[in-house]
Amino acid sequence: MEKLLRLFHFSRSETNDVVVESGTIFSQSDLDFDTIVADFELRIQNCVDDKNAKNFRFKRFSSQIVTNVSEIFKSKKEFDVHSEQIAEKFKDSISKRFINDFYLVVFSTKYQSRDVLFIVKMETGTAIQVDDENTLKTLESVLPDKKSRLQKAVVIYRDKTIQFKEGKETPNSERENIHSRVLDRSDENISGYFLKKFLESDNVIDDPDSAARIAIQSIKDVASPYLKAGLKQEAIVDKLHSYLSEERQTSFEDLINASKDLFDFDKPGREIDSEKISEEAYNLAKKRNNTVLKTFIAKLNRPPKEVYISRDDVQKLKISYLQSMEEQGYITWDEDGDYKILRIDTNEVPIVKKG
Incomplete structure (x- = not known):
């Protein structure tokens, strides 16, 4: 598999339209390529190891991004076609929701002997163009810039993506079959457009923050009818936010018991106990995301x-x-x-x- 790298420059025109300039495709034959590859492979390692990165799975085997990842490694020609499609999809996903110019980097390489596609959104204070005249030396000068910062990054695994696309995953193995690892430095909960629209993925509920968020949402939706008179849904959220501000081993039933002073389980016609309502909350969460567990470690991160x-x-x-x-x-x-x-x-x- 040939390592290939390409930049796309995103900006806004005078009429406020989104403009995307496609850069040339860099490969091993280009001067300074090894230096740039070393930098980005270190970024891949950092993305995978970062405590705030999260695991994701694609929603549909027929989605465009799944096709792009499955085909982009085959040749330089396929990289050309599919990197363009990835940039266009990112343009459609982000729409006009950005202020400063930025670069989308698409990089095919190996990580721990696996083919991976690394897609990075980087904002930089250095204005460069990415047309055919652009050189890797120019890119190299941008990377160490103190104003340069990796905003969003995803490491997508080719083998797991193809396995998913071809329907060859073992049933009920969603927690083990990770399609990508995502880091969002501006939003620990991962910006909606990046996750839902661009990657078309769902969070794997295997980290404390993800577990806390889906549990709180499900309990809020299920338990709201049993709130004491005068209380609103926000009371449940505030209570559980406080309870999960520190990491703890917990469960849906434990979270219901931790907030039981908010509820009246003896309302006429709505009698229920904490065990039953926690089961309903768990079932709702499981329906929303099949990687949910009844008992889990949870801690709610506070986004910046x-x-x-x-x-x-x-x-x-x-x-x-x-x-x-x-x-x-x-x-x-x-x-x-x-x-x-x-x-x-x-x-x-x-x-x-x-x-």
Whole structure:
């Protein structure tokens, strides 16, 4: 298998359209290729080992990304075709939800003797073009730049992808058959467009944060009818967020018992006990994702936030939101003279007044 690498430059035109420039395909015959490969193979190792990276499985064997990964390793011609399709799919997935120019890197290589496709979204403060005149020396000058940062990365395993595509996985082996490993430095819960639209994948529930999130969601949905009068669903979420702020061995029944002071299980016509309601929550979670377990280790990660306060008096103003909201373009800042203007895409981030 020949190692191949290609950059795609994403920017916005004056009319706000997304523009993608396709770079040349670099290979072993290019000067400085080994230096660049060494850098990206180290990034692959870091992506796989990062404690915040998560395992994923494709949803459908017929999805475009599955076909791309299955075919892209066959030849340089196939790499050309399928890397273009991957960039186009990324363009459709991210839409206009970005502010700064960035580079999408598509790199086919080996990791621990396995063929892998490494796809990286990198933002950089260095403006370079990726047309046919671009050289690896130019790329090499960008990588160590302090402004360069790996934002999102996925390591996709060719062997497991083909096995899935051909229907050759052993039944009920979803937790063992990992198709990809994903790292999102701007959103530990993995940005929606990257996961759902681009990769068309589901999270494998085999890490504490993923286990915590799906359990909380399922318990909230199942147990809400049994809340005491005057309480809302948010009370369940707040209670379990606090309970799972520290890592612990837990279960659906344990989480129901930890929040039982919120519920009235003796409501007329709705009598139920904690064991039965925890079973319903587990069944709902299992229906949503077949890799869920009844008993698990859970700890809820807190995604990074941007916080703005009044310089002279913190009590005057406090604005807080997830960094990923700005990175995806849902929240933007403008200036008008002495005024700072915060814009929120309320189609993507519906807002209400608290309290």
